[in-house]
Amino acid sequence: MAEIRKELGLVAALALVVGNMVGSGVFLLPATLAPYGWSAMGGWVIALAGTLALAGCYAALSRQMPGTCGPHFYVEKAFGPNASYIAAWSYWIGVWVGNAALAVAVISNLTVIWPGLAGDPLLSALAAVGVLVLVTAINLAGIGAASFVQQATTFLKLMPLLAVLGIAAWLLFTKGSAAVVNPPSAMETDGVITSVTLTMWAFLAFESATVPADKIRRPEFTVPVATIVGPLLAGVLYMAISAAMIALVPADALAKSNAPFADFSAPFIGSQAAALIGVFAAISALGTVNGLTLTAAELPRAMALVGQFPQRFAGLNRAGAPAAAVLLSGGLAAAPVLLNTDRSLSGLFEFTILVATAAMLVGYMAVGLAGLKLLSGPLRFVGLAGTLYSLFALYASGLEATLWCFALIAAGWPVLLYARAKP
Structure with missing residues (x-):
């Protein structure tokens, strides 16, 4: 078995967190949230x-148990192996289902240079599977290759974000209130509740640095810092972008857009430059697919090391990558894309993010409960707040997504029984 190399420092860990978070959410959610107007804020x-x-809970637990690979270790210490398995399995489901949504996001943004993708569900699905094949190959080359791609795409994805913010600032500075097509209005309770789960999608993977903790230098410091700073930076950026889109773009036009950033920019910088922004948005989503592929592969390996997953998934190839787990997670991510070729790009994206979010919220809730038990003093309130928020967001995800989530969680029990029967 290859020796585990500690290759990730603070910059790489932050790039993993921010890169995994700032993917499809900020680029496609403006269209998904358009029907809710200012309630989305x-x-x-x-x-x-x-x-x-939740990040505070993860950070405190990671500092208390530095170097442990995956949040399910926190749950196991608090509640035992069965509870940790449910947490790890549901979280893993959320990651690879989420990767399906991200692959769709890559293709959705590429419609600015390949319009035919928008009108051909089968072609767009096959293209999304091609994205998953590409990132699977990158991750099979080892964590060094995956980290390089992650850091490069994290830098590139800032360009369309800064471009849109720059255009919005210029409009508001030159035209003032005349540029605002949707002035601030009262928030509606139903719109806020529905928006919670959709916006939560953009925050998923804030805990990414806790999963490959055995590959991170100084994990007792690096993991907590990346886990707190990453979502805070991304959250401020998300809200600024969303507010600009809501204020300056007609809701009907925004809701119909496959590439909101490119469509927003086109009237001001021209269609060709706007298409370039769409390409950078696709690169951004590709970086997140890459990062979550790493996360999705490390989880089966971590579970296999403690006898909760078949042992063949514990091994590393010569490049130090968990090859069997990489291939499994990539193949599973392709399944929901190919099974839903009758949905439009936007419909497929919304369906997959709701299922992924519901599944990951189960894992988040388990860690919140673990924090409530294992942490002491004021930090227990962080665990309580994380648990209550997870329950609320799971309720907001809706019945269909929740039922899909529980069905996929139930499918994990035969895997656990098989792993225990054949150590």
């Missing part, structure tokens, strides 16, 4: 506050 505020509570 209420969803962003609640999601950011809840995420920071």
